[in-house]
Amino acid sequence: MTTPYGNHQLSIYAGGLKGRRPDLPLRYVDLEARARQMLSDEAYWYVAGGAGESSMTANRDAFDRYRLVPRMLTDISVRDLGRTVLGKRQPTPLMIAPLGVQEIIHERAELAVAEAAAAVDVPMILSTVSSFALEEVRSALGATSGWYQLYWPNDDALATSLVQRAEAAGYEAIVITLDTKMLAWRERDLEGAYLPFLQGQGLANYFSDPVFRAGLEQPPEADMRAAVKHWSNVFAAPARTWEDLARLRAATDLPLVLKGVLHPEDALAARAAGMDGVIVSNHGGRQVDGSIAAIDALAGVVDAVGDQIDVLFDSGIRRGADVLKAIALGADAVLVGRPYAWGLACDGAAGVEEVLRRLLADTDLSMALSGVARLDDMSRRSLQQPLPAGM
Numbered sequence: 001m002t003t004p005y006g007n008h009q010l011s012i013y014a015g016g017l018k019g020r021r022p023d024l025p026l027r028y029v030d031l032e033a034r035a036r037q038m039l040s041d042e043a044y045w046y047v048a049g050g051a052g053e054s055s056m057t058a059n060r061d062a063f064d065r066y067r068l069v070p071r072m073l074t075d076i077s078v079r080d081l082g083r084t085v086l087g088k089r090q091p092t093p094l095m096i097a098p099l100g101v102q103e104i105i106h107e108r109a110e111l112a113v114a115e116a117a118a119a120v121d122v123p124m125i126l127s128t129v130s131s132f133a134l135e136e137v138r139s140a141l142g143a144t145s146g147w148y149q150l151y152w153p154n155d156d157a158l159a160t161s162l163v164q165r166a167e168a169a170g171y172e173a174i175v176i177t178l179d180t181k182m183l184a185w186r187e188r189d190l191e192g193a194y195l196p197f198l199q200g201q202g203l204a205n206y207f208s209d210p211v212f213r214a215g216l217e218q219p220p221e222a223d224m225r226a227a228v229k230h231w232s233n234v235f236a237a238p239a240r241t242w243e244d245l246a247r248l249r250a251a252t253d254l255p256l257v258l259k260g261v262l263h264p265e266d267a268l269a270a271r272a273a274g275m276d277g278v279i280v281s282n283h284g285g286r287q288v289d290g291s292i293a294a295i296d297a298l299a300g301v302v303d304a305v306g307d308q309i310d311v312l313f314d315s316g317i318r319r320g321a322d323v324l325k326a327i328a329l330g331a332d333a334v335l336v337g338r339p340y341a342w343g344l345a346c347d348g349a350a351g352v353e354e355v356l357r358r359l360l361a362d363t364d365l366s367m368a369l370s371g372v373a374r375l376d377d378m379s380r381r382s383l384q385q386p387l388p389a390g391m
């Protein structure tokens with residue numbers, strides 16, 4: 001492929017030095033700080049925060065304990081960042097992670113993100129809790145792949161309706177998020193009593209759904225409180241177990257991918273349930289505070305199922321080296337979360353596009369300077385595994 005900043009080495013630096021968006025800070029901490037200026041305190045902390053700080057910090061610290069071991073004098077003049085995910089070749093290893101309630105970040109929310117994803121040809125995973133209906137977001141993606149993330153509701157008819165709408169709209173896979181049967185204890189949000197979906201934000205897919213609407217006495221437009229109450233009753237299903245996956249499997253022909261897997265035994269259960277992939281993730285440190293850093297869980301899952309189903313990764317991807325480390329450990333692709341949220345806050349679609357291009361430029365350079373011309377050739381041989389803690 002041509003590099004994300006064009007085919008010439010100099011254009012990469014031109015992109016970095018002058019920037020297509022000179023106003024968008026280059027360093028992650030500065031970008032986040034700029035986004036913070038654009039957002040209300042509540043919205044900023046909703047996105048930035050975790051469930052406590054422990055696992056969110058661990059996600060980053062753990063990345064730093066893995067080290068790339070570059071090789072010299074290999075031909076890196078022509079490079080390929082492509083990956084094959086669910087049997088389909090994509091030009092880069094990146095995917096857009098599903099982030100809910102994006103209207104708290106930018107008024108054009110998922111529509112802006114979809115336009116940016118399309119500009120860079122990075123597949124987008126749309127959250128169930130989106131601010132625009134899934135059909136509209138699918139249109140904004142143009143020819144770029146979209147997957148639909150399902151919060152598996154406590155109502156089989158609603159689950160089937162959402163999944164079949166996604167299939168009809170042209171989404172290519174369903175991601176079932178398992179780690180959010182309820183929201184964690186998040187002090188930042190509790191302090192501010194900030195739960196945007198209780199205001200009806202992010203509920204466009206529910207409010208536009210015929211099965212959801214049939215469960216209401218009046219339409220959401222006429223009685224928002226009742227609609228939100230109904231949503232909170234159906235949002236999740238704490239009683240669900242692995243056996244229930246069979247009904248979802250029967251509801252669609254699309255590939256199914258389970259998000260939020262950390263334990264190798266769960267990866268084996270996913271495979272046994274006929275799933276097509278898993279996403280190793282601790283939800284960006286937002287659910288089980290004290291949980292294992294996501295990158296430390298990756299190798300175990302890859303070793304358990306990586307030769308049979310796809311293994312994707314998220315939680316803590318911030319720069320090119322992080323992408324390379326996850327791929328070297330065996331991930332087929334990686335999802336980017338908060339970094340694009342900050343681009344969205346700063347500059348809408350253009351900000352998201354710029355964040356993705358910079359991450360790709362950094363990935364391309366780091367791969368090349370590690371002596372690897374094709375991302376498909378990254379392996380654990382390029383990586384020094386961390387010493388166990390305490391050694």
Ligand SMILES: Cc1cc2nc3c(=O)[nH]c(=O)nc-3n(C[C@H](O)[C@H](O)[C@H](O)COP(=O)(O)O)c2cc1C
Pocket residue numbers: 046047048097098099100101127128129149177259281282283284285286314315316317335336337338339
């Ligand atoms: C504001 C916010 C909203 C999120 N909403 C969802 C969601 O609706 N569905 C989901 O599966 N994951 C959701 N996630 C988790 C992300 O998909 C992803 O796992 C996480 O952000 C990755 O970590 P990172 O932000 O460190 O890259 C959300 C994360 C954030 C920060």
Ligand SMILES: O=C(O)C(=O)c1ccccc1
Pocket residue numbers: 100101129180183197202283286
């Ligand atoms: O905030 C989150 O992490 C998340 O996944 C979510 C869950 C429900 C509604 C909105 C976002």
